[in-house]
Amino acid sequence: MSSAMPSESLVSDVMEHALSAACAASVRAAVTLGLAEALGDDPATADELATAVGAHPAALRRLLRSLTSYGVFAEKPADFYVHTEKSLALREDAPDSVKYLVLWCTEPWLWPLWGDLGESVRTGSEVFTRTHGRRFYEQLHTEWPESARIFDRAMTQQTRLSATAVADMLPLSGAATIADVGGGQGLVLGTLLERHPELRGFLLDLPDVVANADARLHPGGELADRVRLVPGDCLKEVSAEADVYLFKNILGVDDDASVRILRNAMKVARPGARMVIVENFVDDGPGRKLAAAMDLRMLLVIGGQKHTRAGLLKVVERAGLTVRSVRPVDSSLHMIEATEM
Template identity: 55%
Template sequence: MTSSVPPAVRQLREMALSAAWAASIRAAAKIGVADALGDEPAPVDDLAKAVKADPEALNRLLRALACHGIFDDRGDGVFAHTDVSRLLRDDHPNSLRYMTLWATEPWTWELWARLDESILSGENVFQSLHGKDFFDYLHADAPESAAVFDKAMTQASRLSARRLADTLDLSGVGTVVDIAGGQGQVLATLLEANPEVRGVLFDLPEVVANPDPRLAEGGALASRAELVKGDCRRKVGVPADLYLLKNVLEWDDDSTVDTLRNLAVAAKPGARIVIVENLIDGSPESRFTTAMDLLLLLNVGGKKHTQDGLVKLVSMAGLRVEEVRPVNAYLHMVVATVSS
């Protein structure tokens, strides 16, 4: 007699072990097995040789990933790519290799184990674990993780930068500042699409030290680009017609309001402030957005916003909200102006 496992039991059992999924994706991204596998299916022994892995252990890893559609198990130890596993390749135009590494960095694991504490307190646990702010830790104690973060942000922004440049009308804008713009993937795309516009990349010192080559000295856009290091929670001090904040206002609410107020102080009269976010209530990707929301609670005491929640914080900073509209399937744009 066969007795099948009730779907609810199977579901919860699998989910409780889902750290294995994340760890498997991380292991595959780290050892570069997706790069070793070409367009044709390949035996695991060849892949193991290419990435210097134990063949049996690699077979087990790929078998586990194939259960989730990451690699295709053709049987007899032969594996092929799927659309998902190809995204782990470095050379894929939409590569998410660094994004997957970032989402599974060593510091994330110790935070997840303490989620219950954050839920009870409503506070981040990073400060009590490491005795310092997340970004201070990243740059002082985990520079390799900081480098992964910067590359991950660049990869993530590559997916939406072109669409953002198409959506954002910069006519009449002389200078745009990308606040906490990472390495400048979005700013470079905006400058390429708007040859009259000058751009400023504003981020922490360690980040602007390693900008997108197009913005760096000798780069194609360098003559229209300026790199400014600073802490936008303290001061911005760069006058401009438009400030962009993409996936930045995800820390505690006080930091969000302080940053927006700092922009209002620096802005030219009538300047626009454009906030681009994955909104909780506007996202077709609620599993991704709600999971990121919890990670933000853990590391910076932050959040992903609802539309109303974000609009309220923008208003609290004394800015006038002009419109909220979609950028693409998963990003929204809140446009505000600085009252003159």
């Protein structure tokens, strides 16, 4: 081993990694303070923004220094702040808003768990249950209703970015019914039903999630007569006989559970049904850095994972399916189409 001193830039690089919680916390604080909504089209000073959001002016200037270093807001000219694409996306009403995704990624209950990542890696198991006395989804839906709503909205925001691309690619010719398993609030299902006027759909998710589904799918909603909302646990059963099953970002569980979910659908599927899986691969595509972070979060919280490409294809085959195609949806998602052998 060399006895030379590490270079200054190496030390600051590693320190920046180790202090990256400050970046996450800064973005969260921008959202919780409502900074993106407080800043309009005209530049504003830190003092003006502090008055608008009810903050300590000098402390807010320090927060803005952190945020602008990541391109969230810009300082132009000195002590005048303006929006950037990133800061605009923090607004709730932005078409590509990431407000709830930011809140979801930085929920206060998550921070202490990160401290136990080494333990999770040592055991290969989640640390959530030991900390909170219940498994994640049970805790979320019984104790943390506000966090549960943030989760649902975050998933919907994430899906808004890819729903059109998924709908463009999804092969639905000849299909009369589709089941969106773990379909969240039903944004993708709603998009598909709007595109295909003859198509009928099932939205399956946990009871609390289905109860807060997209208004278009609820009784009285414009798509309601073509939808059945199916509250339930897809690890136990999938109660929907369909021609196409969509599993978008729900196989982030261990391999055995992923196989079980696919088999539960296969048990009730119509002959020749297609299984369509949309997932991030942790080892393939430009989105893999983000997927690697989500993978660790899933390990900590649910003992789950973002699969590798080969790992997910193996899961699909273990379920008794034959992979027909694997295609990129966007920079972070892939679509796998499979049918029974």
